Amino acid sequence: MKHNLLTVKKAVNGDGGALESLLVMEERMLYAKALSYVGNKEDALYVIQETAYRAFIGIKKLRNIDYFSTWLFRILIRECYTLLKKKGQMIPYDERELMIRLESKQDKPNHRPILEEALSQLKPSFRVVIILFYYHDLSISDIAVITDKPVGTIKTNLRRARKQLKIDLEGSDLVSETATY
Structure with missing residues (x-):
């Protein structure tokens, strides 16, 4: 999803409201992706919550504001795998x-x-x-x-x-x- 770069820049500079509006814009896609990975609504919502937390904590580390969505989805995927690993459902790749x-x-x-x-x-x-x-x-x-x-x-x-x-x-x-x- 293409975001207003000014809003992303505000979020990177510490504006919590700007980050919240960006997360709301990505909400549907985050939910669909999380649900496809973890398989149930409760876990998907938990993963989205963790993703939002990680995004809030790490937004200052975003290097290129053009790739906010990509950055956010990578966080989501990592959180999905973390949850699956905790539940013993993670697929080993060794x-x-x-x-x-x-x-x-x-x-x-x-x-x-x-x-x-x-x-x-x-x-x-x-x-x-x-x-x-x-x-x-x-x-x-x-x-x-x-x-x-x-x-x-x-x-x-x-x-x-x-x-x-x-x-x-x-x-x-x-x-x-x-x-x-």
Whole structure:
């Protein structure tokens, strides 16, 4: 959202009312983003409250007033991940921890060992992207934030991982002759 730069400048200079008006303007988008991350209304409202607090405390650190919205959303995303981590719902991005969690799942279908074997053969960077994208239903941009890598790198790793998995699984019973990717 494009903001009045004068209002942002006032907020950076310590005007609480200016910051409040900026937060009110971003309210709907903050709520929608928080809800998409944490999954319920109460947690989303808590995250927005924490984001507003962090914004109030750190507004003087805003380097470029043109990027106020971006700055604010980065705070929101960090607060979402902090909350999810506290609740034990944070998705680990360390490949060993991801594999341990996958293996500990109780409801394994019959084809799971073949798929897990194929996953374990992938490069760690490919494995992490596949697991986060398919097992945890994260978007490419969310994976980029979690792994602290560019979106383009995530897309490339996902494409290469899919290609490698297709090659590895073609001989198994898991992939039929008519499957398309």
